[in-house]
Amino acid sequence: MFGIYLKRELGRRKKAALVIALGLALGIALVITVNSVSAGMTQAQDKVLKSLYGLGTDMTVTKARTAPTSGSSGGPNFKFDAKSSSSSTQSSDRVQTQGGQALKSSLVTKVADQTGVESAVGALSLNVTKVDGSFTQGKAKSSTSGSSSSTSGQGQPGGSGSSSSGGAPQVQGGGANFNVNSYSVVGVDVAHQGLGPLSTMKVTSGKTFTSAQTSSKVAVVSKSYAKEKKYKVGSTFKISSTKFTVIGIATPDSSESDTDVFVPLKVAQTLGDAKNQVTTIYVKATDSKQISAVKKAITANISGTTVTTSADLASTVSGSLSTASSLATSVGKWLSIAVLVAAFLVAALLTSSAVSRRVREFGTLKALGWPSRNVTRQVVGESMVNGLIGGALGIALGVGAAYAVTAISPKLTAQVGSTGGAGGGPGGGGPGQQASQNTLEIALSAPVSLTTIALAVGLAVTGGLIAGAMGGWRASRMRPADALRSVA
Incomplete structure (x- = not known):
């Protein structure tokens, strides 16, 4: 009876x-759209952080890194052996550790033994500066005067009346190209x-290292560096006279990698x-909850x-990604709450x-013997159906909006304070390095999770209950006499 009456009243x-x-x-x-965009922001930030971390x-x-000692610039220097040939090709590699001050390898084990640490791995970041080119030796030529002249002795040592002098030697030609x-x-x-x-x-060509x-x-090189140097699997190159063979070419999982070459x-x-x-x-x-x-x-230890x-x-992440994330987190959520409260009230x-x-209608039903709880149940039931219909429409609209954002994939930029070290972020740099800006471009997506769908269903039920509670309370207070007065 309840279902039939409910269906008829909703149809009317x-x-x-x-x-x-x-x-x-x-x-x-x-609410679905804002939650999905917020989730997309989190994923985008994770991509940025993954480009800094492993x-x-x-x-x-x-x-x-400790400050340079007095009289030491701490900058790169090169020493070439002097050669007597007029044109000489020179080449030198300068290899230095990059990032913070070097740590003892034994600290890796000490860190791994700390409470809450699952594993710890050490890495060494190096910067290789290769200088090659050639010096061309110049030639010294002197010019002489063919005649002597008499002077008044001004400017001449000893005041001699005349002199014959030759021109100063001049270097012609020569130079360097490095x-x-x-x-x-x-x-x-x-x-x-x-x-x-x-x-x-991710190694896309060749293979990675074995234990x-x-x-x-042997070396694994990044895809961008391999393209620049035209390296392929099997190619060879030298670092400070040490010959390496390329065994793999790797592509970063997200964004770009700051590392060009990986070696054991x-x-x-x-x-x-x-x-x-x-x-x-x-x-x-x-x-992950114990990171702090x-x-x-x-x-401490x-x-x-x-x-x-x-x-x-x-x-340290700034740019449009940070701005959009702040808007989605603060303004977006508050706007969603405001609109949701307004929808519930309406x-x-x-x-x-x-x-x-x-x-x-309700007065007549009460006159026929319906108790107040049946009238209240009728109103709440109609409101719940309206709420579920609204939830279904809201899910469809929200999912459609989220997929539209994903399809458009607007580009967001992120400026990350990087220390310029290989391996990314703190892995390559350190507090002692001069900071630089690393700009990344991230495509925004808006993934819809089952949690978000469950939240939408819960909101739909809540909205129906709120509306039904107010309507049911109003209906339960009606008396059969109200119906008789309306008929009269």
Whole structure:
């Protein structure tokens, strides 16, 4: 009986039911859209942070570089052997550690032993500056005067009346033409490649290192660097007279990688004259909720180190991505709440108004013996159906808007404060390095999760209950006499 009467009453009031449902639908659709865009912002920020960290890395441990000693510039220098030939080709590689001050490799084990740390891996970031070119030796020529002249002795030492002098020698020709090429090299622990700088890369050609290649002269190069140098799998190149063979070409999982060449850690330590040293320790926590506690433990137990987490890096992200994220997080959510509250109030008022127009109907039902709870149930049931219809429309509108954002994929830029180190972010740089800006371009998406859909359904039910509660309370207070007065 209840279902039949409910269906008939909704059929009689299609327009009123549709208005209430649409009001709720708009509020729910806005909530879905804002939540989906916020989720897209989070994913975009994760992509930015992954370009700074290794995939799966929760934090990095570095040490600030000490200030240069007095009389030392700390800058690169090159020494070429002098040669007697008039034209000589020169070439030299300068390899130096990049980022913060080098850490002892034994600290990797000490960090791994801290409470809350699942694993820790060391990496060594190097910068190679290659200078090659040629000197051309100039020739000294002297010019002489063919005649002597008499002077008054002014300006002549001793006041001599005449002199015969030759011109000063002049260097003609000569010069230098050099090319300077700087690129980044990172030494990775080949036995633990799932954590660290190489974990953000996907080998698309060739293969990655094996655990047996700890001392092998092999390298994995980034796709962009391979394209620039025209390297292929099997190509060879030299770093400070050490010959390397390219075994793989890798592409970053997201954005661009600052690292050009990856080599085994032990080989990198030999190149950089940094035996048993690393510049960065990549750390993965056992529980993401314990990252702050792990950071405090490492900072307290290992003095002189700087621990950087993803939360620390997130504060350095600026640009349109940061602005859009702030809008979606603050303005967007508050706007959604305001619209949702307005939709609930409108639905409640419309339901209450509809009850007022049904005085004769509810009064007659009570006169026929319907208790107040049945009348209230009737109103609440109609409101719940309106709420569910509004929820379905809102989900359709919200999902459609989210997919539209994903299809358009608006581009957002992110400026990240980077220390210029290989391996990205704190992995390559350190507090002692001069900061630079690294600009990334991220495509925005708006993923719709099951949690968001569940939230929409909950809002639809809540809206229906609120509207039904107000309408039911109004209907329950009606008396049969009200119906008789309306008939008269």
